[in-house]
Amino acid sequence: VKKNRGGMDDFGIDVEGEAALAEAENAVEELVCRGAPPPTQCSNDRIGVNAASCLPRATMSQGNCVECKRADGQQKFFDAFNISVCYECQRAQRGPGEAYQLISKSKAKEEYLLTDRQLDSAHNGLECITVPNPTDSRWGEMKLFLRTQVEAVALETWKSDEALFVEKDRRREERLRRAAAKKRAEKTPLLIPKATGAKRRKQTAAEGCPPLSSRAQIAAPKAQHMHSFLADEEYDSSSEMWTKRCACGFEVVYERI
Secondary structure (H helix, E strand, O other): OOOOOOOOOOOOOOOOHHHHHHHHHHHHHHHHHHHOOOOOOOOOOOOOOHHHHHHOOOOOOEEOOOOOOOOEEOOOHHHHHOOOOHHHHHOOOOOOOOOEEEEEOOOOOHHHHHOOOOOOHOOOOOOEEEEEEOOOOOOEEEEEEEEEHHHHHHHHHOOHHHHHHHHHHHHHHHHHHHHHHHHOOOOHHOOOOOOOOHHHHHHHHHHHOOOHHHHHHHHHHOOOOOOOOOOOOOEEEOEEEEEEEEEEOOOOEOOOO
């Protein structure tokens, strides 16, 4: 399986796995620990908040943590997901299946079958936190989504967990079918149909060759000639030899016994 830019394979699956996601989460934590105030305007290189978070909201203050009710919530987390939760509470519940688990865009598409539009805030999709790609900084930024929000959109789209499972199984079988067909096509030799009729004459003319009918006439051997000797044979008394001739000019000199 070939990997493309951003750690994706031919089927759009995140082959880098949970290790890359853990590095991205650590990068988010480091940014939070710095305590830097959020920028006052949107920027393409702004880390932690995407462009859609700059739109006006009913409340732009993160307030107290919804979990412990004491500490202040993280501004960056609030800007992305509109949830006020402090660093300690978010860290305590960031594991698999917990309330504040973050997942990559590729995993949201693979596990929950969401579309790019549903994961794009510019098209009224989900908000996200963006961090530099931990695998290679030359690749595009990694987008991290809140798993609970992804699950809510998936449930709204597929209506039930069973319907989501059936669709995932159908797509998996379709990928396997296409891969098998591609493998068979690579093993099958390419058959080039023979040119006939007018197409063959055009090809020979383009190659500077005479038509097939002319080449057949040139290459065809002549019919075999059977000599028929004339009755008036000549006798040479000095050599006592006889000469007989064919109408084609062929002659035979022989001695009669």
